[in-house]
Amino acid sequence: MELSHSQAVIRLKDIKEELERLGDKTELTAEDEQSFDELTREFAEVDNHRRQLERKSALERVRSATKATERGPAATKVEGGTPLSSRDSYDLDPILHPDSVEDHRFRNPWDLSEVRTFGRSKEDVGTELRARALSAIEKMRGCNDSIRGTATDILERWDDDEATIAKLCLATSSPEYLRAWSKMARGHSHLISSDEQRALERAMSLTDTQGGYLVPFQLDPTIILTSDGSKSDIRMAARKVVATGDVWNGVSAGAVSWRWSAEGSEAGDNSPGFEQPSVPVHKADGFVPISIEALMDEANVTTEVGRLLAEGKDILEAAAFATGTGSGQPTGLITALAGTASEVAVATAETFASADIYGMEEALPARYRRNASWVANKRIYNLVRQFDTNGGADLWERIGNGQPNELLGYPALESEDMDGSWNTAVAADNYIAVFGDLTNYVIADRLGMTIEFIPHLVGSNRRPTGQRGWYAYYRVGADSVNDAGMRVLNLATSV
Incomplete structure (x- = not known):
């Protein structure tokens, strides 16, 4: 019997469950009777083994304590079983050896x-x-x-x-x-x-x-936003990664060129062209003031600080992920796509019509449509609803009944920082809608927001105002890593 104590306990539980299952049957077959007898004998053997292990463990602890007492109070404590210097001791049974490293870890x-590092590889320590x-x-x-x-x-x-x-x-x-x-x-x-x-x-x-x-x-806002949901629809649909350095580096490749080959023919060079897109992370900071009275009265101020920081972070990022310049801040979705081959013009100059919505869907390659979404200002969606007031073929948006809005069967996400109107008397580009697989837009969060407590805020005359505050800063980046997977609609206007 070579079972450890924990294995013996688990086996006893399994035997008990099987015996109870057989005992609940109204009639037992000859095979069931044989199994019942064998399980009963095995239960007695395993239970006896368990008791022997427990007695041996108790005796070892008594011997160890006796030796420590004989050597005096300054004696070094001796662990039960194999010395901890041995590699095998690292996985000692935590029940028989309650002071083992493995049990202490949990x-x-x-x-x-x-945590021992000597003689262990970096991967092992990790x-x-x-x-x-x-x-x-x-x-x-x-x-x-x-x-x-x-x-x-x-x-x-x-x-x-x-x-x-x-x-x-x-x-x-x-x-x-x-x-x-x-x-x-x-x-x-x-x-x-x-x-x-x-x-x-x-x-x-x-x-x-x-x-x-x-x-x-x-309480880290990055984790809070990921778990509870962000107010930024772009963050919700984008591909989110974690950066442990100043730049997130990824790998992208075009489609592999397959071919039909004859038996025994030499393979062609069908390897794709690999690229290494990178997303730099940028510093953002925020400040949360609070009066001394509010600080004294707030029972759970630490949780509230985490919530306030998460809300401020979410609002700041919502604008950056839409129209961020990429200079000292994330590159926004519109900024990344504008002026590229992904830009689509309206069918009729300075006019937004239902044909433009269909044109956007047709312009996106089929392989990206399966996971595609729309992103636009709420005002643009309201204009779409007015394209057909009679409920005919153009009314392809699902509204109400607790269902998320859909446009041509694709989720309709909202970004209030995108263009929601245009002026035909002014020459300008108006990027009013994005359609595509937003996992091609990568948001790189660097974990670890830092915060400093400011004990006193001062007014214009350099005298205390009776307020305190928290200054927080963190780093995040964003950019498109594959423009081909998205399309942006430009309603250009001229004087």
């Missing part, structure tokens, strides 16, 4: 003092840190299941060989760090304990800048 995943981070996400305080699910997805999909995201998660999600950050957010830094100070210093070692403190992982 009891307190934030304690990295037990795997250890990611396992701890996943355990930490399950134990994170002050968040809901939606945030936990999003944090797990980010960690599993985007963490690198250096375990950058895992390190950030472990450093900024611990109870000590959350308590320290909450005190800092209230201006009570003098109340920070030694454990909390070490947690702050550990998190500070991960930042590129000096000063400020990383927002706790569970």
Whole structure:
């Protein structure tokens, strides 16, 4: 019998369930009778094995404690079973060896003092840190299941060989760090304990800048927006990635050139042309003021700060993702497509009609239509509704009944920062609608928003106003990585 204690317990449970299943039958076949007898004997053998393991473990702990007592109070504690210096001890049974490193990892995943790096590869250490981070996400305080699910997805999909995201998660999600950050957010830094100070210093070692403190992982606006949904429809439909550096680098390729080949013929050079699109990330900052009275009265100020930062971030990005210049800020969807081969002109000069909607759909290659969406200002959608007042063939937008709006059967997303009107007396380009697969527009979020607490705000005469505030900054980038997958409608006007 070579089962570990945990394996024996699991096997006993399985045998019990099978015996109960057989016992519920009104009549047992000869085969059932034989199985019942064999399972009963196996249960007795496994249960006896379990008891022997528990007795052996208890005896080992008694011997260890006795030896430590004989050597005196300064004696080094000896772990049960194989010494921890052995590689095999890393996966000791956590029930028989409750003080093993493996069990300690899941009891307190934030304690990295037990993480061994000597003699281990970078990949092995990274795997250890990611396992701890996943355990930490399950134990994170002050968040809901939606945030936990999003944090797990980010960690599993985007963490690198250096375990950058895992390190950030472990450093900024611990109870000590959350308590320290909450005190800092209230201006009570003098109340920070030694454990909390070490947690702050550990998190500070991960930042590129000096000063400020990383927002706790569970309150990070990037994670909050991803889990609870953004007000920006472009962010919701775009491809979202996590950047761990100053630039996100991707890979794109054209369609592979296949051919029909005869038996035994030499293969042709059908490899696609690869490109490496890059999306630089840019710094954005914000400020949240609050009066001293409000700060004293607010019971859960840290959660409110996270919510306010997320709302401000969402509003700022909504404009940038639509019309951002790409200089010191993300490149907007319109900015990326305007003036390219993806630009489509209206059928009749200075006139917007239903034919333009159909023309946009026809201009997009079929392979991109399967995941296509519309993006436009609400005013443009209202004009579309007025194309056919009689409910005829042109009324192809689904409205009401709790269903999302659809135009020609594709989701109709909204961006109030896009053009919603035009002036025929002024020469200008008016980009009034985008249609295409928005996963070709990439938003690169760099995790880790930093915040600084400003204890006193001053007025124009340099005297305190009785207000305090939080100055926050983070980095994000966006750009199109494949213009061919989208089309933009330009209603050009002239004098």
